[in-house]
Amino acid sequence: MAELDPAEQIKELSSTLESIEAVLDLDAKRTEIEQLREQSADPELWSDQENAQKVTRRLSFLESEITRVEGIRSRIDDIGVLFELAAAEDDAETLAEARRELEALRKDVSELEVRTLLSGPYDEREALVSINAQAGGVDAADWTQMLQRMYLRWAERHGYPTEIYETSYAEEAGIKSTTFVVKAPYAYGLLRGEHGTHRLVRISPFDNQSRRQTSFAGVDVVPVVEQSDHIEIDESELRIDVYRSSGPGGQGVNTTDSAVRITHLPTGIVVSCQNERSQLQNRATAMSVLQAKLLERKRQEEEAELAALRGESAGAWGTQMRNYVLHPYQSVKDVRTGVETGNTSAVLDGEIDEFIDAEIRWLRSRERDQQQAAG
Missing domain, CATH: 3.30.70.1660 (Alpha-Beta Plaits)
Incomplete structure (x- = not known):
């Protein structure tokens, strides 16, 4: 079976990421982040150490999740330029680098997709x-x-x-x-x-x-x-x-x-x-x-x-x-x-x-x- 054109593979990855972003509901997560930041700025929060740690752990998790998705989106946007550059300059080294990055992106998107499957009643728990x-x-x-x-x-x-x-x-x-x-x-x-x-x-x-x-x-x-x-x-x-x-x-x-x-x-x-x-x-x-x-x-x-x-x-x-x-x-x-x-x-x-x-x-x-x- 012939390998898909890089542009088609990038388009496919972008579409998969859009589906993941919809399931993860990033806007709701950004709203929750703002609320948690307000709570963590309240000095009274630390009167209850256990709850304070729970709030800061949740905040850290959501921030890293948003950063992770946005980072993958940015890399998908950039990789097309890398393939175009390799083709324009007929540069084998840049082409090899672009292919390695495409493979890494495929793996990262697949791992992120797994997160959308965690929807059981207790899956969010420690x-x-x-x-x-x-x-x-x-x-x-x-x-x-x-x-x-x-x-x-x-x-x-x-x-x-x-x-x-x-x-x-x-x-x-x-x-x-x-x-x-x-x-x-x-x-x-x-x-x-x-x-x-x-x-x-x-x-x-x-x-x-x-x-x-x-x-x-x-x-x-x-x-x-x-x-x-x-x-x-x-x-x-x-x-x-x-x-x-x-x-x-x-x-x-x-x-x-x-x-x-x-x-x-x-x-x-x-x-x-x-x-x-x-x-x-x-x-x-x-x-x-x-x-x-x-x-x-x-x-x-x-x-x-x-x-x-x-x-x-x-x-x-x-x-x-x-x-x-x-x-x-x-x-x-x-x-x-x-x-x-x-x-x-x-x-x-x-x-x-x-x-x-x-x-x-x-x-x-x-x-x-x-x-x-x-x-």
Whole structure:
């Protein structure tokens, strides 16, 4: 199939960007930016630190989103001139530069298009991520810590603030579990496809015979609760334990029993927090984590009920969702979307946007098919 003329490709990209701009409703975002700027200029805002941080994060997000769209629009307007210049001067080097920029623009527009698919009821929320070691012993604990680093590096690459609420260290190496929050608008919408079992195959660094080991870790992603959410929790259904926070190898972090573990007896959900110095603060944070997990459970139950009414199976799309193979070859492959790369070190260093974008498209397509079947 013959390649489209550059002018046609530029026209196509421009048209796609117009559709994206319409869906994102940039005028509404500019209006919201002005309102948020007024709020952030009010000295009284900082009397409520949590709300002030929420306002400034939202403002920063909207400003960067507008800048991103306007930057792509400007590049699309400029690239035609670059192709004309290359043709006028018969300059192979300028032509090659123009083609590279066109390819980069195509990628950037595609990534921006994914943002328009984040339209779920909780997609705009911040994300609460929990990772738990599963089968594989010490290798699974090490793998859990590798995954924690991967997500924290991904957030860092995007400038998303994170806060670790709890880390339970394993005896020999790695961690048994961890919970952290990604404090950015749409973090839940971006990360919800990461929910499921992540499988690692490698030569175990903990095996003195250097045998190949398969280990598993489970990733759970839920939206952070907001004041508008109604989650009733009966205090009599909670078991609350306090204990001393610990670091690697059992070393005490705090000298007092300030860490808090809450067990929700009806569901068996267990949450912990140890990042704060105060037991009261840890308890408040642990309760917010519990509320988030109960909110997600409620959403899943409602989804299962609707599926049953439609005569569908309500099986979770979680379970095993990605394989990371470091031996005998290098590969990371998503089981559902088929996205694959041999650059395992980049993935483990947080370069997972290609997987995340494909997951968003896959989930949206799946939801669309369900809606059509219901209709």
